Structures are given as structure tokens and as C-alpha cells.
Amino acid sequence: MIAALLLLASAATGESGGQRLSQCVTERDKQCVARELKAIPPNASPEYLAAAAEGYLLLGRNKEAIASIGAAVRNKPADYSLLIQQGSLCQRAGYQVEAIQSFLLASKMRQSSGLFYQIGMSFFLLREYERAGRHFTHAVQLDSQNHKAEFMLGVVDVVKDHNDDGARKHMESALALDPGNPHYLLHYGIVLSELGDPRAVSVLEKAVAADPSNALGHYNLGRMYRRAGDATKARQELETAVRMRPQLARAYYQLAAVYRELGDGEKARRATEQFTRFRDQDQDDDPVDNTQRMRPDDQASK
Numbered sequence: 293m294i295a296a297l298l299l300l301a302s303a304a305t306g307e308s309g310g311q312r313l314s315q316c317v318t319e320r321d322k323q324c325v326a327r328e329l330k331a332i333p334p335n336a337s338p339e340y341l342a343a344a345a346e347g348y349l350l351l352g353r354n355k356e357a358i359a360s361i362g363a364a365v366r367n368k369p370a371d372y373s374l375l376i377q378q379g380s381l382c383q384r385a386g387y388q389v390e391a392i393q394s395f396l397l398a399s400k401m402r403q404s405s406g407l408f409y410q411i412g413m414s415f416f417l418l419r420e421y422e423r424a425g426r427h428f429t430h431a432v433q434l435d436s437q438n439h440k441a442e443f444m445l446g447v448v449d450v451v452k453d454h455n456d457d458g459a460r461k462h463m464e465s466a467l468a469l470d471p472g473n474p475h476y477l478l479h480y481g482i483v484l485s486e487l488g489d490p491r492a493v494s495v496l497e498k499a500v501a502a503d504p505s506n507a508l509g510h511y512n513l514g515r516m517y518r519r520a521g522d523a524t525k526a527r528q529e530l531e532t533a534v535r536m537r538p539q540l541a542r543a544y545y546q547l548a549a550v551y552r553e554l555g556d557g558e559k560a561r562r563a564t565e566q567f568t569r570f571r572d573q574d575q576d577d578d579p580v581d582n583t584q585r586m587r588p589d590d591q592a593s594k
Contacts, residue, residue, distance in 0.1 A: 313329070313340070313344065313347055328347065329344060329348065337367075341364035342360075345360035357381060361377060376394075376398050379395040388418050389418070395410055446458070446463040449462060456487050463483060464480070481512060481516075485515075506536075510536065511546070518550055518553075527551070527554065547559075
């Protein structure tokens with residue numbers, strides 16, 4: 293959506309180069325973007341610089357992306373759309389403190405549920421869960437239909453307070469607004485499993501059916517099948533999970549137990565070896581889009 297808006301902005305300024313660059317970004321054509329960025333015109337307009345920023349980000353040149361959008365905002369410091377784009381771009385590049393600063397400046401001009409959700413996301417990525425929760429709550433207060441903020445309130449309940457029952461309620465509210473969302477279904481199923489709720493299996497089956505490409509869905513469904521005593525189904529799901537993500541150590545741990553239950557000691561031994569090999573690389577389930585991340589040196593703004 294941002295790239296499409298940039299295309300319109302470039303057309304309005306009559307910059308054919310900006311049009312080409314924005315089209316390259318829209319099509320996610322990295323070769324085209326790299327070619328266009330070789331010759332940024334002198335005195336480029338803020339719209340062109342904003343398009344260039346998206347191009348740099350697509351190429352993984354995050355520092356140049358931040359510099360380019362910063363130059364655009366300096367040229368038009370009162371432009372709400374540019375501030376929002378700067379915040380979004382900083383967030384996607386992993387510069388969460390800078391993202392918060394941009395979003396807060398934008399909020400002084402105009403407030404919206406989506407804007408407070410984005411501020412909450414950056415605080416969440418900084419592991420500032422209390423502040424994240426306050427902004428997600430405000431987002432829901434401004435728009436009761438904001439299922440993203442409702443879902444993240446559930447996530448905050450889990451990571452901050454280990455409040456699975458509170459998380460369940462928020463995730464049920466989010467799913468009432470977006471029933472088929474595979475991401476919500478997956479994490480709702482995980483929460484139900486932690487609560488010992490028998491609905492967990494059927495919810496996780498729905499999550500896997502909605503997004504069969506998610507290894508974590510297969511892992512969690514396999515884990516629940518094993519808990520229910522169905523070793524055959526558990527093996528199928530867990531083997532699918534490790535095919536999709538060969539370093540998913542926790543799946544090998546479950547597989548080793550399943551193979552032993554099925555009487556295959558050799559496979560159990562190999563699965564245990566894989567668990568030992570990868571366990572230090574395995575990470576907790578991430579409820580956030582992996583395009584959003586935190587730099588190691590980020591500090592929360594005070």
C-alpha cells in the first residue's frame with residue numbers, strides 16, 4: 293500500500309525516475325530497485341526520497357533506508373503521511389526507538405487506533421510489555437474492531453503475566469472479529485493447550501488447515517496428538533514440522549518420545565541427536581511478524 297501511494301506521489305511531482313523506482317518497489321523487483329538507486333537525482337523531492345527509502349529497505353540496506361526517509365521528513369516535517377511511513381519503515385528495519393518517536397510525532401497531528409497499535413508493537417518488540425499493553429488497550433478503546441490490538445493484548449498477557457486465561461479471552465475476541473486468521477488460531481490453540489482445554493486439538497487442526505506451511509502449527513498439533521495418545525498422528529505432524537524447519541529442536545524432542553512409543557529405537561536415537569544438536573539454536577514461538585525485529589542495541593525511550 294505504501295509503495296502504491298508513493299507511486300501516486302511521484303507522478304504528481306512529475307518525477308519519471310520516482311515513478312520507475314516506486315513501480316520497482318511495488319513489484320519487489322530488487323534488480324530494478326538497485327538500478328534505479330544508482331542515480332538518485334540531486335535535490336530529490338521528499339516523495340522520491342521516501343520511495344528510495346522503501347527501495348533500500350527491500351535490498352536490506354537498512355541504514356540507508358533510515359537516512360533516506362529521515363531526509364524526506366526533514367524536508368516536510370509536518371507531513372503526517374511521511375511521519376507514519378518513517379515510523380513503519382523504522383519498525384520494519386528494527387529501529388524501534390526511532391519508530392516510536394515518529395509515531396508519537398504523528399499522533400500529535402492525528403490519533404487513530406491503528407497508530408496506537410503500531411506504537412504498541414514497537415514497545416512490544418523492545419520487550420516493554422507494560423507500555424505495549426497500554427497502547428494496545430488505547431487502540432481497542434478507539435476502535436473495538438481492531439482485532440490486531442486485541443490479539444496482542446492476549447500475547448502481552450502471556451509474556452508479561454503468564455495469564456493464560458486472560459490471553460484466552462482476548463484471543464477469542466480477536467477471532468470473533470477475524471475467525472479464519474491462522475496466526476490467531478495457532479496461538480489460541482497453544483493457550484488452550486496450556487490451560488488443558490480439550491478444544492486445543494480442534495483449534496490447532498483448524499490452524500494447520502488454514503496455513504499448512506507453518507511448521508509451528510504442525511509441531512503444536514503433533515505435540516497435542518502425542519498428549520492425546522495418538523502416536524501415529526503425532527509422528528506425521530512432527531515429521532512435517534522438522535521437514536519444514538530442520539532446526540526445530542523441540543520437535544525432535546517430541547519425535548524421540550513418539551518413536552520410542554512406536555518401538556523404533558533407532559529413529560528415537562537419531563531424533564535425540566538432532567535435538568541435542570539444535571537445542572541451543574531453537575527459539576520461543578514468535579507471535580509477531582518476523583519482518584519486525586529489534587536491534588540488539590535498542591533501548592526503550594524514556
